[in-house]
Amino acid sequence: MTKTRRLRLLASLGGALAAGAGLGLGELTAALAGGTSPVVGVATHLVDMAPGPAKDWAVKNLGTADKPILIGVVLLGVTVFALLGGAIGAWKPKVAVVMTVLLGLLAILAAATGRTLAANHFVQVLPGIVTLLAATAGIIWVLRALNLNPFGGGERRKAAVAGGSKQHASGNQLATGRNASGDQLTDGRDASGNEVADGPDASAPAGFDRRGFLVTTMALGAAGVGGLVVSRVLPNGVSEATRTGIKIPGPASRAGAVPAGVSADVAGASRFVTPNKQFYRVDTLLTVPKIDPRNWELRVHGMVDHDLRLSFADLLGRRLIERDITLTCVSNEVGGPYVGNARWIGVPIAEILREAGVQAGADAVRSTSVDGLTIGTPLKALTDGRDAIFAVAMNGEPLPFEHGFPVRMVVPGLYGYVSATKWVVDIEVTRFEDFSAYWTDRGWSVEAPIKTSSRIDVPKGFAQVKxxxxVAAGVAWAQHRGITKVEVQVDDGPWQPAELAAQDTIDTWRQWTFRWNATPGNHKLTVRATDADGQVQTADRAAPRPNGSSGLHNTVVMVE
Structure with a gap:
């Protein structure tokens, strides 16, 4: 390997380790101070800037894996950029420093302009500042160990890249191209043909401080790995034990007993109540907030007679109600998994709005999550008598961190992007014409009532059936209207009624079963539902954007 190539490889490795040290120490600072993680800040910025079709593709094809994949892409991009910067630094050290500074500035900019969980602006950008300083110091340290001082020593740098000045085997310095007597030298040999040595290590660049470089790279590697590891083991917000230890008072209004026969007694069909760990999660946060409920506060303001500030204890001290409600994500494709049913406990939103005194002319509520994400909800849906709540519990326990602990909104009949704000901290009564929310800024509809839909759970696509x-089974939903009929079509035959399970409430999904005589060959099963308003599920196919998917779910089975 030539000296120039070796030098570039060493500088490239040093550049990557310097960037890694900066990121590791930045992550540690974020864990300690509560600011924006450099990697998460950049990744979140990419999420917010991504075009709608890209987001739709990620939700559809990657599911909850989209978040770790995006983090991996950011880390890969930083690594490649740092390797390239280090390699360039082998002959242009100042450029390597500038490229490293740019990485740090990117982390600061992403934190300064993006959504954040930090308490103040300086804390928000502090991890990015640490990343900038540590990575920049690291690359300068690496370059100096390679005798590539970016702030001086230009002639030595050129000599190092070119392979350095030669020495005679005896150790005497030789002039470039000639010996001391003026005789012309061939490359690497003197006038007598004797080989010219390059110093103690012929493969090392001139001026190369092997020990210094080794110490530098080991220190940078330890800083990067150590910072990352420690940041992951440090307590991040409240613990799981703190969450589960919260005692939720008994609700003043309990949910009715679930009727017998609400579940389809078919293996593989959805459970009537979706366990918390299996409940779908679709949101834009790359790290889950772990908010201390003792510090949480809900502000109610805007077009109201009285501003309110409510603590978590205030909410628990109010009248709580318990209700079974099915939630659906607008990103759910026809037949998709982003729908689930749970038992919630919370404070009726209408009661809090009534106490605040909603002023005439208001038609919307803008709710804000702890990270600054905004959602716009029709005021009518919060005050028309439906069980819209500030939820504090889910399926008999305090809200899981992933589902909005300590408080989230649950509104029957609306897709989540216009109603189900998790980690909610702010409620502003306003008018739709006076604001735009996060998702509506990205091409989704302002109002989004849930469409009548159904899904086949079993048999799965291309299942082998004797x-x-x-029997086929599945679920149907039309929250706040209810399901009155489900029909199944075999191939192109007539629509046949399925057997409906008992209905819990109009705000929950309804399960169904269909028994048929399977004949040998391949067959297509298609399902459709009818809601209590008499609306038959449409066969017109539409993608989720801008207000929810539509079309009929079908599956092909192979009968043998």
Whole structure:
């Protein structure tokens, strides 16, 4: 390997380690101070800047894996950029420093202009500042160990890149191209043909401080790995034990007993109540907030007679109600998994708005999450008598961190992007014409009532079924209207009624089963539902954007 190539490889490695040290120490600072993680800040900025179709593709094809994949892409991009910067630094050290500074500035800019969980602006950008300083100091340290001082020593740098001045085997310095007597030298040999040595290590660049470089790279590596590891083991907000230890008072109004027969007694069909760990999660946060409920506060303001500030204890001291409500994400494709049913406990939103005194002319509520994400909800949906709540519990326990602990909104009949604000901290009564929310800024509809939909759970696509009596099962939903009929079509035959399970409430999904005589061959099963308003689920196919998918779910089975 030539000296020039070796030098570039060493500088490239040093550049990557310097960037890694900066990121590791930045992550540690974020864990200690509560600012924006450099990696998460950049990744969140990419999420916010991504075009709608890209987000739709990620939700559809990657599911909850989209977040770790995006983090990996950011880390890969930083690594490649740092490797390239280090390699360039082998002959242009100042450029390597500038490229490293740019990485740090990117982290600061992403934190300064993006959504954040930090308490103040300086804390918000502090991890980015640490990343900038540590990475810049690291690359300068690396370059100096390689005798590539970016702030001086230009002639030595040129000599190092060119392979350095030669020495005779005896150790005497030789002039470039000639010996001391003026005789012309061939490359690497003197006039007598004797080989010219390059110093103690012929493969090392001139002026190369092997020990200094080793110490430098080990220190940078330790800073990067150590900072990352420690940041992951440090307590981040309240603990799981603190969350589960919260005692939720008994609700003043309990949910009615779930009727017998609400579940389809078919293996593989959805459970009527979706366990918390299996409940879908679709949001834009790359790290889950772990908010201390003792510090949480809900502000109610805007077009109201009286501003309110409510603590978590204030909410728990109010009248709580318990309700079974099915939630659906607008990103759910036809037949998709982003729908689930749970039992919630919370404070009726209408009661809090009534206490604040909503002023005439208001038609919307803008709710804000702890990270600054905004959602716009029709005021009518919060005050028309439906069980819209500030939820504090889910399926018998305090809200899981992933689902909005300590408080989130739950509104029956609306897709989540216009109603289900998690980690909610601010409620502003306003008018739709006076604001735009996060998702509506990205091409989604302002109002989004849930469409009548149905899904086949079993048999799965291309499942093998034995000829003879067979059964299909699934769920249908039309929250706040209810399901009155489900029909199944075999191939192109007539629509046949399915057997409906008992209905809990109009705000929950309804399960169904269909028994049919399976004959050998491939068959297509298609399902459709009818809601209590008499609206039959449309067969017109539409993508989720801008207000929810539509179309009929079908599955092909192979009967043998």
């Amino acid at each position: 000829a003879g009596p067979a």
